[in-house]
Every structure is written in C-alpha cells, then in structure tokens.
Amino acid sequence: MQVSRDLQQELVLLRASFEQPAMQFPEIWLRDNCQCPKCYMQQTRSRLPHGWNYLNTAVQVQQLSWCVAQQALHIEWNDGHQSSYTYSWLKERDFSPANRARYLRDFYRPEPRHWSGKQFALIQREFQYQELLSSDEVLLEWLHHLAVYGVALIKQAPLEADVLRKLCNRVGFMRRTTYGDEWSVRAQPGASNYAYLAAPLPLHTDMPYFEYKPGVTLLHTLEQSDSPGGWNLLSDAFHVADLLRQRHPRAFQVLCETPVDWADIGNDKELSFHNIWREPVINLDANGQYKRINHSIPQRDSHFSVAAGQVRPWYEAMALFIQLANAEACTFKTTPGDVLTFDNLRMVHGRTGYDDTDRNVRHIVGAFVDWDIAFSRWRVLRHAQGYCK
Numbered sequence: 001m002q003v004s005r006d007l008q009q010e011l012v013l014l015r016a017s018f019e020q021p022a023m024q025f026p027e028i029w030l031r032d033n034c035q036c037p038k039c040y041m042q043q044t045r046s047r048l049p050h051g052w053n054y055l056n057t058a059v060q061v062q063q064l065s066w067c068v069a070q071q072a073l074h075i076e077w078n079d080g081h082q083s084s085y086t087y088s089w090l091k092e093r094d095f096s097p098a099n100r101a102r103y104l105r106d107f108y109r110p111e112p113r114h115w116s117g118k119q120f121a122l123i124q125r126e127f128q129y130q131e132l133l134s135s136d137e138v139l140l141e142w143l144h145h146l147a148v149y150g151v152a153l154i155k156q157a158p159l160e161a162d163v164l165r166k167l168c169n170r171v172g173f174m175r176r177t178t179y180g181d182e183w184s185v186r187a188q189p190g191a192s193n194y195a196y197l198a199a200p201l202p203l204h205t206d207m208p209y210f211e212y213k214p215g216v217t218l219l220h221t222l223e224q225s226d227s228p229g230g231w232n233l234l235s236d237a238f239h240v241a242d243l244l245r246q247r248h249p250r251a252f253q254v255l256c257e258t259p260v261d262w263a264d265i266g267n268d269k270e271l272s273f274h275n276i277w278r279e280p281v282i283n284l285d286a287n288g289q290y291k292r293i294n295h296s297i298p299q300r301d302s303h304f305s306v307a308a309g310q311v312r313p314w315y316e317a318m319a320l321f322i323q324l325a326n327a328e329a330c331t332f333k334t335t336p337g338d339v340l341t342f343d344n345l346r347m348v349h350g351r352t353g354y355d356d357t358d359r360n361v362r363h364i365v366g367a368f369v370d371w372d373i374a375f376s377r378w379r380v381l382r383h384a385q386g387y388c389k
Ligand code: OGA
Pocket: 185, 195, 196, 201, 206, 219, 232, 349, 350, 351, 364, 366
C-alpha cells in the first residue's frame, strides 16, 4: 500500500498500486474519526465528544506510515496524538466520487425509479402475506420494492383485524395519528372525513397537514363493493413532477416555491384536532431531488398565506399538475385479502365512487408506518443477508 499526502488539499492518499485511483481522506476528518479509546467508544459505536470542546482545526499530520502486519494506516499528529485506521474501515469511507455513490445507494437509500401510468404493469409486484410474516428475505424484497417504485401489493391476507398490526410490527411499529392507530374507510352517515363517504376520492396524499407526514400507507381490503365503482387510482407524483419540469418549467418552479396551508379540523372518537402544515406541493432537497409531495383538495385550507399576486400562478400550475397526475394514473380494484402499500411521500392515490347499500358494502382498513422505521429495517436486513457490511 502506498501512502502519501496532497499538501495543498490536505488529503491523505492511499493506493494499492499506481494504476489504481487513490482513496482520499481529508486530514481533519481523519483526526475527528480517530478510532483510539480516547476518541471513540466501541461499546456505543460512537465518537466521544470531549475533543470538540477544544477542537484544534489547525492540527496536521506529522508522520504517515502503513503497517503491513496490521493492514492499517498510522498517523502521528503534530499535537502528539496517534491514530490508526484499518484498511477495511478506510475503504468503506473513501471520499472518492464512486465510493460515495456506492455508499448512498447501498447504505442510505436505494435510488427511486419513477414510472408512468403505462409502465405500471411492468413495475407492479405482488407479495404473499404469510411469506412476509415468515421470511426475512421476502420482507426485505417488499421494503426494497416499496422504496424504489413506491408501491407493492400484498395478497392473501386473512380478513382479520390484526393484519396491519402484524405487518407493521414486522417492519418496526405502527405510526399513530389523529385518526388512531388504524382507521376504517367505509361510507358512514355524518362522516368526519371526506374519505369516509361513498363519493369519488380524487388523487391525494394522506395527511399533508402534518410536518411529520406518515411515510408508508397500508390499505387492507376487508370488503369490496360489488358495484362498478370502488376502483383504486394511483399515480407516481415524482414522475408527474418530472413531466411538469420538462413541459412547464415555470409551473414546476411555482409548485416548488409557493407554500400552501394544508389543514384538517375536526374530531375523531374523543379527540378534537386542528392541524396545519405550510409547505409547497413539491418539496426538493438540497440536491434538487424530490423529498415529498403534498396534495389533497379537501385538506387544503381556505387560508392561503401568500401574497395575493402569488395566488393565480399557483392555481394555474396546480391545474397542470392535476391534469398530468390524472393522465398518468393507473387503476385496479383490490379484492378482499389484498393489502395495498405505497409511499405516501411520493404517490398520489384515490378511488372512484361506489354505491353503498346494506347488501353492497365496502370496507378498507388503513394504517401507517414511517420511512425512518422502514429504512432502518431495510438496512438491518441487508446487513444480516450479506448485501452490505
Ligand atoms: C383514504 C383513501 C382509499 C380507498 O381514506 O385516504 O385513500 O380506496 N382511501 O377508499
């Protein structure tokens, strides 16, 4: 192993041979991540904080060496501290662009693949309920598919009350909201929520009025309407945003920048609530990647706390977004025993209207799991199944 320094960029470079690109490590990062017992606590797998009370950002490498026997890099710092780092530890953390991309893909989150309504048949996958409960391999496949494509259908679940609880417990735990742990969607007289009517439910995300919007929605079909209605609608809103960005860039920008007041006022069982979250329809992260979509016509407040001049452009942009979302939607009708699962930060979903009579009822039970919990399980399973260290 050859070790060297790039003095100008304050990097330590490591390479097995001259033909290979060097691994890169900023010197100040190496100091911060010293693995000695004064700097790092093995038992908690975390950095010890006291070095930061008198952090010397000017600290420099005094001497570098490679120990063949230990396969480790040794550094003597100009403040007298000594550090060593094993080859395998360094390799995982190499700052070269290829390694950072690998880390993000393998450890952070898999890359989402956006799809059009026509591609639904190609990306759609079914999982068997019992296999999800009994096999960690199948559990990982489901979570992976959900992360990449945003939707997966679970088949053959019993028509029992504990199905969603069991699925959520396989992932981690259920996400409770103002509508309880689980909620029943069926036509009810005096319904407290627009979804609890037999009317068509246009494309929406669930609960945009929460800062911590539930990440994954699970819908268990217990009874399905025999009437021609009650079909599911689903559209990949990341794909819809891609189309908007290409075809109507100004409208895209308006939907990324105009905050909207999402709200839900009412009560469910004993709880009275008044939720508001103010955020644009399309939320981007620092790299311009989609983070979250917010949309629900009944749950958009009549308060719209933007300057009056921003209002018309927003309506015009939103009209385009909804036209595209409807044009890109796929439809299917679940049957009893199906559990439809989808990414609620990404998909917009809805249903067609149905006739509800005494002999023709429809009953769906819903629940949520958060992405933090789902991705954590995904990583633990991938580690256990040898996909990554
Ligand atoms: C909901 C919902 C879907 C359905 O209640 O938010 O999306 O099929 N229901 O009734």
